[in-house]
Amino acid sequence: MTAEAPSVAQHGALVPVSVHFDDLDALGLLHNARYPLIIERAWTAYWEERGLRYEGDWAAAGDACNAVKELRLTYELPVNRTGAYAVHLWLERLGNTGLTYGFRFCSADGSVTYAHGSRVLVRLDPATLRPAPWSDLFRSLGRQLLRPER
Template structure:
C-alpha cells in the first residue's frame, strides 16, 4: 500500500493526492467543469513528481523525464461534483514502457471511497532536440515502478 501523507487514506495501489475544487472551477450550473478534471489530474501528477525530484523549470534541454507529451486521453464522468472543497485524485501506472507510459486516474472523494470520474492517459517521453520518443531515465523508471497497478 502507498499513501501520500499520514492524513491521506491508504489505497491498494498508486497514490491518493489531495486536490481542492474552487468556485471558479465550477460551470454555470454549479458543477465542476468537464475540462477541469484533466487539469486537476495533471496538477496532482505534477505535485507527485516534483516531490520526487522530477520537474520542468522552463528549459526543455534540462527537462529530462518532464519533457513528455500526451498521446491519448480518455475520461469517463461517473457522478457530478457540485461543491467546492477537498477532493482527491487517485493515480497509478498501468504500463511503464521504454519511452511511454499509461497512467490511470480517479477523481474521487478525499477518502477515495466515491469516484466522480476516471480515465487513463498515455504519455511519451521526448528528446528535447528532435521531439522524437526517448527512453525514460532509470531514476524515473525506479520511481514509477512503485506506482504500477497489480495485474489481475
C-alpha cells in the same frame, strides 16, 4: 452509478486536490475541462514531491519532456461543490519510451469516484521531439506506482 473503486492501499497514490469556485460552470458543477487540469496538477505535485520538476527548459526537463498521445476520461457523478477532493494515480504500463497511467477523481478519502480514465504519455528527446527512453530514476519511481496485474 459509481465506478468500482480500486484499493488505494494496494497500488498507486492518493493525492489531495481542491475544487475552487472558479472551477465550477454556470450550473454549479465542476466544468468538464477542469478535470484534466486538476488531474495534471495532482501528477505535478506527486512528481515534485519526489524531486522531479520542470523548470521551463525543455533541454533540462528530462522526463518532463513528454507529450500526451491519448486521454480517456469517463464522468460518473457530478462534482457540485467546492472543497477537498483527491486524485488516485497509478501506472497501468511503463514502457521504454511511453507509459499509460490510470486515475480516479474521487472524494478526499477515495471512497467515491466522480470520474476515471487513463492517459498515454511519450517521453521526447528535446532536440528531435522523437521518442526517448525514460531515465533510470523515473523508471524506479514509476515501478512503485504500477498497478498489480489483475
